[in-house]
Amino acid sequence: MENILYLVVATPGAGAFSLIESATSEDSPLPNLYSNSSDQLGSKNEKAGSFDVENGNVSFSGVNMSTGQDNFVFLSNSIPLADQIEAFVKLIEEKQEISMGRILTFLDSNILPSPPHQFEEWVDAVSHFSDCMLFVNRTNENASAIQRVKDRYGNMHYPMETFILGKKNNPWSRILDPTPRRLSHVFDAPELLDSEDLPENDRFLAKIATGDRKHRIPLPFAQ
Secondary structure, eight states, X not given: OOEEEXXXXXXXXXXXXXXXXXXXXXXXXXXXXXXXXXXXXXXXOTTEEEEEEETTEEEEESSOSOSSSOEEEEOOSSSOHXXXXXXXXXXXXXXXXXXXXXXXXXXXXXXXXXXXXTHHHHHHHHHHHOSEEEEESOXXXXXXXXXXXXXXXXXTTXXXXXXEOOSSOOOHHHHTOOSOOOSOOTTSOGGGXXXXXXXXXXXXXXXXXXXXXXXXXXXXXXX
């Protein structure tokens, strides 16, 4: 049975973990949930495990991924995003039983009117890899800032979908549909890609001769 992997990028305050929990219906198997920070998931969830990225490889502990269930990995805001994406590309290539679902980005809308330093550069990179951008905590005060973000990527013709989430009745079947909507092709089958779409040539994964990334993704939320 195939395991679907979802990667989750989230700003602090977005409540991505609890939202993913609420997306699971009562008659469906609980998904596996992995975080690089144990306090992000909490110790009471029996399907919560952890992951780490080291030397280009992903390692898991706490919960076995090979169970035929959906798997959500909450990416770290303290590890370079490109390193994490690259490691999961390698994992998908090596593990035939794992298929890539979607990359979901949760934004706390309260930070949008006065974002942290290098936030736009970070969102540009995240949007390059994302299938869905999900806005939470919408208010009248941040509604125009949400629209500016949506317009930015709409005007640039990014294929990702955008959703404003409420407290209930969110369209999770659409959000979690594994059909890709991301600009990047790094998770596509290599034999189907043109050379410029290969992971090593991706805008944010490509490296220069020194081994550094050609385009560095900032870490505005690193702790």
